[in-house]
Amino acid sequence: MQDASNLMFRFAAPHDASAIRTIEFEAGQRFATVGMTGIADAPPMEVEIVNRKIAAQQIVVAVDAGETCVGFVMFEPQPTRFYVQELDVLTSHAGQRIGAALLEQVAQLARAHQVTQLTLSTFREVPWNAPYYRRLGFRDIEEAELDAALIARRDAHIARGLDESKRVFMRRDLA
Template structure:
């Protein structure tokens, strides 16, 4: 049995911006299967947003043996934690634990910065959202336990038209 070539990880460069946007768009198409066509119809992030995050070193990409970008994680450092903004892997590379490895890359950055947790917001019942993150060690944050920053993020989601009743904030403590 031939072993799958290794995937490597690095901070994104400006050369990766179009691939990141294409991966995000393809990942959004998966939501058609769960009746969430509004996500599937959404355009990818604006190029200037991606370039700003790349310049800030807040996107890590997964690169396959053919030097193709196959996934990314975008994050935002906050006091005492890192907020995971987005995690996407090409469907063709699903099931290879690339997403889990990308989360570990962010966890390592958090540890190096002596930050104590990762936090994110995701869809509660979409199989590759909250159930997936629970398998990676995240736990739900009860609405009553949201801090001011997470409440502000929830309000921003609502302003963008996201149905927060279907979403959950989650955290993973870093040991």
């Protein structure tokens, strides 16, 4: 078993697109264990979306010594924060702090752009969602604190069929 210190982190390259989609699909399968079969059955992101995010340097991957991609984080830079869109690690590599290390890569990029906050939206009760992010220093954003951009994102989630009553926006302030 290896930990995150034995991995290399880099921006995703075009040849990583297939692995990213595979990791996303495999990670989604875990949702069947908490009764969220709609998410578990969902197809991975369209390859065009992945390629666009790769070209924009908005995906960081964790790769092992053999250059096998074992996790990724996809984010969207915004003027005052970086929004974490997705964080997935192969279940075979869970518990090795790879997700935490990927988030730290995004935090470093945000700091380099003088951005002092990471935000995300996730499921409140799924153990590897909100409880996990709280352990990594994120806090819940109360409804009254949501700005226009986060409200628009929530509306987009609802339009895609997500039950926002089971979700929470979270933020982590960067020192």
